[in-house]
Amino acid sequence: MRFKHVTALGVGIAAASLAVAGCSSSSTSGGGSSAAPSASAYAGPVGEGEGELNVLAWPGYAEDGSTDPKVDWVTPFEKETGCQVNVKSFATSNEAYDLMRKGGYDVVSASGDASLRLVYGGYVQPVNTSLVPNYADIFSGLKDKQWNTVDGVNYGIPHGRGANLLLFNKGENKTEPTSWKDMWESNSPAKGKVSPYDDAIYIADAAVYLMATQPDLGITNPYSLDQTQFDAAIKLLDQQKPLVAEYWADYAKQANGLASGSISQGQGWQLTANVANADGDKVGATKPSEGATGWSDTWMVAKDTKNINCAYKWLDYIVSPKVNAEIAEYFGEAPANEKSCDLTSNEDHCAQFHAKEEDYWTNVYYWTTPTEQCLDGRTDVTCVPYKDWVSAWTTLRSA
Amino acid sequence: MTTTEAPAGSPAAFLYRHPRARLTGLLALPMTWLVLLYLVPIVLLFVTAFWTTDSFTGNLQRTFTLENFARVLDPSQPFLTTALRTLAVAVSVTVVSIILAVPLSLFLAKIAQPRWRPLLVALVVTPLWASYLVKVYAWRTMLNPEGGFLESTLGFSTGYGWVAVVVVLTYLWLPYMVLPVYVGMQNVPPSLLDASSDLGARSWRTFRSVLLPLVKPAIIAGSVFTFSLSLGDYITVQLVGGKAQMLGNVVYGTFATDLPFAAAIASLTVLIMIGYLAAISRTGALENL
Numbered sequence: 032m033r034f035k036h037v038t039a040l041g042v043g044i045a046a047a048s049l050a051v052a053g054c055s056s057s058s059t060s061g062g063g064s065s066a067a068p069s070a071s072a073y074a075g076p077v078g079e080g081e082g083e084l085n086v087l088a089w090p091g092y093a094e095d096g097s098t099d100p101k102v103d104w105v106t107p108f109e110k111e112t113g114c115q116v117n118v119k120s121f122a123t124s125n126e127a128y129d130l131m132r133k134g135g136y137d138v139v140s141a142s143g144d145a146s147l148r149l150v151y152g153g154y155v156q157p158v159n160t161s162l163v164p165n166y167a168d169i170f171s172g173l174k175d176k177q178w179n180t181v182d183g184v185n186y187g188i189p190h191g192r193g194a195n196l197l198l199f200n201k202g203e204n205k206t207e208p209t210s211w212k213d214m215w216e217s218n219s220p221a222k223g224k225v226s227p228y229d230d231a232i233y234i235a236d237a238a239v240y241l242m243a244t245q246p247d248l249g250i251t252n253p254y255s256l257d258q259t260q261f262d263a264a265i266k267l268l269d270q271q272k273p274l275v276a277e278y279w280a281d282y283a284k285q286a287n288g289l290a291s292g293s294i295s296q297g298q299g300w301q302l303t304a305n306v307a308n309a310d311g312d313k314v315g316a317t318k319p320s321e322g323a324t325g326w327s328d329t330w331m332v333a334k335d336t337k338n339i340n341c342a343y344k345w346l347d348y349i350v351s352p353k354v355n356a357e358i359a360e361y362f363g364e365a366p367a368n369e370k371s372c373d374l375t376s377n378e379d380h381c382a383q384f385h386a387k388e389e390d391y392w393t394n395v396y397y398w399t400t401p402t403e404q405c406l407d408g409r410t411d412v413t414c415v416p417y418k419d420w421v422s423a424w425t426t427l428r429s430a
Numbered sequence: 431m432t433t434t435e436a437p438a439g440s441p442a443a444f445l446y447r448h449p450r451a452r453l454t455g456l457l458a459l460p461m462t463w464l465v466l467l468y469l470v471p472i473v474l475l476f477v478t479a480f481w482t483t484d485s486f487t488g489n490l491q492r493t494f495t496l497e498n499f500a501r502v503l504d505p506s507q508p509f510l511t512t513a514l515r516t517l518a519v520a521v522s523v524t525v526v527s528i529i530l531a532v533p534l535s536l537f538l539a540k541i542a543q544p545r546w547r548p549l550l551v552a553l554v555v556t557p558l559w560a561s562y563l564v565k566v567y568a569w570r571t572m573l574n575p576e577g578g579f580l581e582s583t584l585g586f587s588t589g590y591g592w593v594a595v596v597v598v599l600t601y602l603w604l605p606y607m608v609l610p611v612y613v614g615m616q617n618v619p620p621s622l623l624d625a626s627s628d629l630g631a632r633s634w635r636t637f638r639s640v641l642l643p644l645v646k647p648a649i650i651a652g653s654v655f656t657f658s659l660s661l662g663d664y665i666t667v668q669l670v671g672g673k674a675q676m677l678g679n680v681v682y683g684t685f686a687t688d689l690p691f692a693a694a695i696a697s698l699t700v701l702i703m704i705g706y707l708a709a710i711s712r713t714g715a716l717e718n719l
Contacts, residue, residue, distance in 0.1 A: 125686045125687050126686060128488070128686065129685075132489075148486060148487050151486060152488075152489060231687070276672060277672055278673055284669075291574055292577075293574055400486065403485070416486065417485065418483065418484075418485035418486075418488070418687070418688065419485075421684065422501075422691070424683075425683055425688075425691075426508055428680075428683060429508040429675050429679075429680050430508035
């Protein structure tokens, strides 16, 4: 191919692209942003299962024995209902959101930074809680919250909650850390061995630290940052960058690094510490004094699901006292079902994870999608919307 | 061989009488493949790069904007630097591959005993038998700065970073360089090398003035593989690059939330590749392949 031809091909493609882009510039896509969602929930009754269910879940939420043969609550569900379950796990809320958008899944365990986008994007349907008998036993502190309910309409069943903890290698940290400071400050002894979460929502972790260290900024909700507060958070993240060994998205990889000592401190899940400690007690987990980000997850049903009966059977099964207890213990979080607390194999589980203490959760900030309208109620400023969080994160990571 | 006349009315006879049908039959499948699965997606990629997304749901909004390209090309943003780094990785991998592949191919094609050649060539391509992911994860384990294989045996490891990325990518793509260069060297008639030494040239001179110009097209063919495969890679960087990012990682990190921007970044790799092909087509090497 001669040079001319290559260039001509490139120009041709570019011209064709511009033509197509220009032609459709007036049309808009479906599922607009601010349109109030309108859809009706399944009226029931929940009948015979359709024989199949496609589950999109955080790792550890829908275990079918493939990670650990002893950890399996999917198989009993399949036997009980005849619904064959296909599980797909995801690493970040963005990945979950993207997969739901593409379709093919019936139910999803969505965190607060995905759930509202799913509702407003029109990818999930309201949930008729009266068809989910176990809903009655869910902690009232988790019901009708802004991340699972819109205009009084329930869009899902609460699953459980937890905090993104400070994970640390015990060999590298002789005393248990009580602050996030070694993950943020330039003079950190953990320099070069820090592992933050690789997602835009991690900007909120910087904001949580700023709430404690720079009260002048006036941050009250780490997902509701005006431009000044946002810039301070990004500055802190820039300061953190030289400390970082790896940003993590795959919890197994992070567990591996923490266990080997190539990572000294990281932000992560109790599950990660449990996996890292599979052979020996090497990794600790703690919620530092500044507080932490966290999650409160919701099982949601895809709008165009073909397996609605199996989906409702799953919703009820997954928050049933015994199963919810198993998941909460395996993942390391507080269960959503009050009765689960009597059924955990470690009888102190609910106490350790503070399932019943609302006080503990006051400085745990559940993942939420940031919007232009400030979530903390301020009306005199606009806040930085999620799209700008993502683009700031992309810039930060590429620099 | 005697020519056998196909019976009239048979498909062969039909094709014989209709050259256009012959051509259509020949090209229908590859052209469908190329246009539908290759060119159309590239055009769609460019088109997407001119759209935008809803700030909350991240849904595509089909309104024309140059914002994405403006951001990619904005010098105050890091993406041009990322592109340069990516380019540097691709060039380094290609150069290291050439440095390793030329002497190796010379040995395989001209020095090794002919009966050992098939075995040696098979050994060169063995890395291709294992899955890409298995190999990169193996490297990740070996390179671990705390108790990894390299650290515990050599007492030293590069750790995770750019050096590791170049090492692992070179390991992965080296066979794609060795094979064409080996074939190129085999095709050089021994008489030319003999003539060169008869005229008084020593080995180095023969290598530089006779062999190398003759295998240059093969080296360039190999470089197209190593360069393009490295340019688009993002998994190796994720696993052994530490916090390093190449263009592919930016695409991977943004396609879920901001598809148009990811498309604009991806267009950059397409442009680099077109530039590379244009540059080597100027050398005339593509005609000699």
